[in-house]
Amino acid sequence: MAIYFENWLPSWLAYLVAALVHCALLINVIAVGALVYIWLERKVSGRIQDRLGPTRVGGRFGWLQSLADGIKLITKEDLLPGGADAMLFRVAPYVSFCASFCGYLALPFAYNWVAMRMNVAVFFIIAVIGLEVFGVILAGYASGSKWSLFGGMREAAQVVSYEVPLGLCVVVPVLIAGTMDLVSIGEQQAGLFTNWFVFHDPFTFITFWVYFTCATASVNRAPFDLAEAESELVAGFHTEYSGLRWSFFFMAEYGSMFAVSGLAAILFFGGWNGPLPIASWLSLTAEHGPVWGYLGNLLGLTNFILKCSFGVTFMMWVRWTLPRLRIDQVMTTCLKYCTPIAAAMFLGATIWTAAFPGGLILRPTVPLGEIREGWLEKAEPTSSASVSSASVETKNFVARAADSNAGR
Amino acid sequence: MSAAEQLPVLLGTAWLLPLASFVLIVFFGPRMGKHGIYAGYVATAAILLGCVLSLYGLFGVWISENGVYDLAAEHQEHAEEHDEPDEGDEARATRGQVIRAQQPDAAEAEDDLPPDSKRFHFDTSEHEGKSGTVKAFTGDWYTLGKFGSLQVTIGYYIDSLTVLMFCMVTFIATCIHFYAIGYMHDELHDITDHEVTLSDGHHLHRHGRFPRFFQYLSLFCFSMLGLVIAGNIAMVFVFWELVGICSYFLIGFYIERKSASNAANKAFIVNRIGDFGMIIGLMALFGSLGTFSFGNWFDDQGAEHPGIFSQVRPGEQEYPYRLRTPDGMVKAAAAGEIAKGVEPTKEQVDIWRRDFSKPNGYGRQAYWLLIVAGLGIFCGCVGKSAQFPLHVWLPDAMEGPTPVSALVHSATMVAAGVYLVGRFYPVFTPEVLLVIAIVGCITLFLAATIAITAVDIKRVLAYSTVSQLGYMMLALGVGGWVAGMFHLVTHAFFKSLLFMCSGSVIHATHTNDMTKMGGLLKKMPWTGYTMLAGCLAIIGAGVPFSIGLSGHYSKDAILAQALWFQIKNPLYGWPFFLVASGGAALTAFYMFRLWFMTFVGQPRDHHVYEHAHESPRIMYLPLVVLAGFAIFVGGSLPFGGDYQGLAVQGLLEQARPDGTVAESNGRLIPTLHYPSEKDPKVHRDVHKQAELVAFGTALAGLLLAAAIYGLQLINPNEVRNYFRPIYQFLVRKWYFDELYQALFVEPTLFVSRRVAEFDKKVIDRFIDALARWARIVALLDDVIDRYIVDGFVNWFAQWTYSAGLQMRRLQTGNLRQYIVFIVVGTVGLFVLMSFYAFANATH
Amino acid sequence: MNVLAQPVGVSHFLIVGAIMFVTGAVCMATKRNALGVLMGIELVLNGANVNFVAFGSELLNPDGIGLDGQLIALFVIVLAAAEAAVALAIALNFYNNHSTIDVDRADELKG
């Protein structure tokens, strides 16, 4: 893209423009997504509670409702409490927002449609989304109000402890895929839906549910929304917030909901690969030329968005179904249940992968050997040439990796 | 997967399972359920699984890979060899050559295997029905260490004998485990041992030892299986000793009973005597051949090295697999010559090997070395499987619980000796075989005679075991390898059956004394009839020339071989067949004496009779199973396909050791001819005669027993009084115990008393003097220590204390100052270093 | 010379590391709040980490110490986490016992 701009711009400007375009695209995903999902949540909650939800604004279904809310929020007066720490109070929402926004840097929307293809994308996303908590904590402190402080504290404790099982769950698909690069993880699950990692073996299946619980908790949605428990703390960390800053918090929340759902979709549900490899049946792949590849990617994009939306909707469903937990129950759920289960699943998946590298019915279309990082190819010749003990040991490793690939 | 990869895994697992259960029980035994009841289940499960694996290894892998050696086909081909029986050997030998010549395809098959499976060694036998079927898989699981050319490994040597032994051992052990769960149930709670009286006059009251029993049982099975699968003599020796120690544990299970501990000690010590000889034999082999491994083995470079067997019976001779003094032994014999600088090239070695003329020629010496090796190994076997003169321990081993006796006597311990002879068969020279035959012959007769007079039911069985072992040794000794091994297998089944029956009788009557029993058949029919089956099997009942119980086939084979041996060399041969056939009669007599005294006739002791009852189902179900096997295991199964004519003999035929095919002669005793067991004559007329003789003798013994004890036509007491001296002689077991007491025990005690006195009078005094000196020196040290050393230390402590007082000012207790100190220190160090660096830089 | 035009080298990273390290040291030396001291420690560790990564990065100097740098950096991070947990616990304990967080008040061990 930058190359394209370079024809009629100085290079630095070209890069700048390119970067801005990318950012604009991503920000749209979050902002528009937030609007849509807020509307969706209203409808869903309405249906669940046997109401209609918004109906009027913008003709049918009240589909402009959240846009109207946005406008209202922007025009609203922006208060700054007297006892607040001005600087932090101002900064906090943007910290949250930036955090959940950065997650999208490494999140691929279709094959190679990703802002920054990293080889540690999984950890990157988990880490960055974990940073969202800072905004909440700082907001909680800076508001200078007891409720907010409590909210911030709870959030801190909750998120820090839920990152442990979350990381454990995420490691399981990574272990099966043998790489942390989300794009190749997604590619490994191409083909029939039986190739999705959630069906790889019973352990991954359970792992997915643990992951979903922990993700819900770490984006502090109900039933884990202790930080904003309106029944106990007035509105938790954003008691004192109003107007645009407040809405930034919400964009952040919905953004990270979407992000974790997307992560779940890629790690467990084959990402942009549909249940049936229709794209490849219709030969909508890059081999048949860029246009076809582009169309195939569009199809994949639709798949992906649908899966993410399903995840988000599921979260809403959970939110409006289950009652909120007590803080000690939240901690118990994390430390006494999620973590041990996740650990056990990790172990089980390891053993399973060692025993049946093919998984239950997994026959990936892409052999792992092409996906794994370069050291394998680099290691092969030297190790076979040299007979020194160190490299013999390495040869064993390499050989094991190699035949685990052959096994697939 | 080919059998070469499957069998080691299967059998290895089956071998290690008991070890696993042993470890489990060792650590968690008492915590397994109430009084460790589950320990029994764990052990049983382990051995059962092992049994399943072995059976799969036999039927699923071995037979489907190699088929069964078809005896019927062999008889057929003998029938057409009628007219020129003499060149049968040559014909077979040449055919062996041909088959061997077309072996390269096997070699190629070896090439396209993955490189790490190169270690498997395909040794193709030259006399199978199928051409080029694999005879033995040898290889290593794990290399413990390399010392020059010597590799100490955990290896395996798997041929059909191994597989068969695995099935036999695990199967019988499984039955015995089940049986033992029932038999040992009173170990589940605290028990009072009425046979042990403490100093205070009470009986011993102790906790139950259920888990411990099964833990020993598992270890026992583990050791036996390890011995069977062992691939090199080092392993053989280790597991040999393990079997010994396990038998020691188990015989001495009721360790509080004086008799039990004595019996355990006796078994252990007597075995040590045998093992001493065995070590000599093994070291003679290793020292001269330089390898532990049985089969050929491959080093890291993949170069093949000949194992013991192929050194003793090299294949590439003009007579393939004939006995040949190994080069190693020749070199060992000619060590002096080599030291003088003679280059032991192949020709030189052959020259040395050939000079048999002068009595101290190297060839003759080497041959003697081989004989020493063979005799030594056999010495170990004598100890282990209770051959004369080391048979004394076995009857006392009856002190152990009955399941143990069953195990020791049928599948594991005593079988170990015979199995080892069979395994080392290629190493034995004809002379050694002669010795084996003689020993077996003596044992057979002696034990049978003693068994006639014994009244303890288990002792009768014990002596019968000894005499049956004598049979096996005799068979091996007269060249009947298959006959001996076959009898080992069949005997294992019916003897374990008999022992467990006797155990159930004892369980019911709480006495070993047959004179207190009688008429129990009504009380315990299951036991009675299964035991009858066992007796019939052991006396080899059957219809001549047609069908019979298992013992029928094996015993006939032995007799036939003995007779054949006699025909071949009339000079030495006659006693063997004589004793063997006489032994058959004796066997029949004492077995049925036992059965009649126990189960029929009037109950002699009504108190016992009233309390007798059939054993629980878990105890008599194994009896039924074993009875089935004792009846049928000898025959050949009418299956089709791979299992065509499946018979134990057929399987053993596949493992027939090299060299027993053709006839072989002694070299020191040139007139000693060893006939080939597969010689057509055996199957033609000799076998018929032998079968008739066996049938007649067995029938005679049976009728006599029936007449005396069954129908009471003759009063045993009259007979007894008539033969009073002989009877006494037999009852005292030929005075062997007394003899050994006088010969070995007493002198030892005498010497040890003298030594003790010497110790007390001389050594102790000397020590006391030393101690006094030491005290005086210590007083001096005390003074030095107090005034010089302590003085210095105290002064130093004072100094340190004052220094500390000065330094405490440095510790301001302010954290941030400390940090500043650290940084300043770092900077200072850096500056100093840079000074030095510049100093070095300048010049 | 144009700083933005020329490629960066190890030394650039080392300078950043040095600055962070010194800042941390100064922070430790000047903050009276125990947690401030803790933050200083984090800064120091981070400065060191920057150096390790710079030395170990194949991008900057392919013939450097290879992966060891990054591995050690990982260990440092983990140990820093551990250290923070314990230090925080100590600080809270101190706060419970002395009802202050001022390190200057913790001088019972003054010689």
Added chain:
Amino acid sequence: MDINWHSFFFMAFAIFACGFALAVVISSNIVHMAFYLVLSLGATAGLFFLAGADFVGSMQLLIYVGGTLVLLIFGVMLTAQSPFISMKTKGGEWILAAIVGGSLLAILLQATLNIKEWQAGEKPLPDRAPVTASRLGMGLLGARVDELDKPAAARAGMSGYLLPFEIVSVHLLVVLIGAAYLARPKKRIVPRGFEQESQS
């Protein structure tokens, strides 16, 4: 003018990191310090990414920023009461610390700039760093797949980091337990015989 974007972002992150580190020192409000620290460490993570150490970078974000600092801020909030939020330090100490720190900085910079191999070469950097994640994993497992091309002599003793890995993990466990123990709520020890008083 053409911008070397790598250097550009390096400069940006470097300025962020050092600037916020200085801000940590200068600011006297403990909560602000914590916030600046977060930003500074985050920028450092960016530096790691630029150095081609993606894995270490994301680890820094995950463990350091996301875990340790949240913990730190947690502690800050627990103890953030008005007298302790901003504690002034005497000017003398400031000056002393500045002098000492300055000398240390001077030494470090001198060491940094004097060694030639560490200077930036004129050749442009490769556009993409070699992937390190799984090699790091193998290294932690004890196999140095990155060193295979080195001669055996150079690789002697470079057997990877399995043992340190184990030690560190055990150490982490101990630390968790120890921290929980240290921060446990204090029970009042009631001397025997005084129960009534203590309850009343």
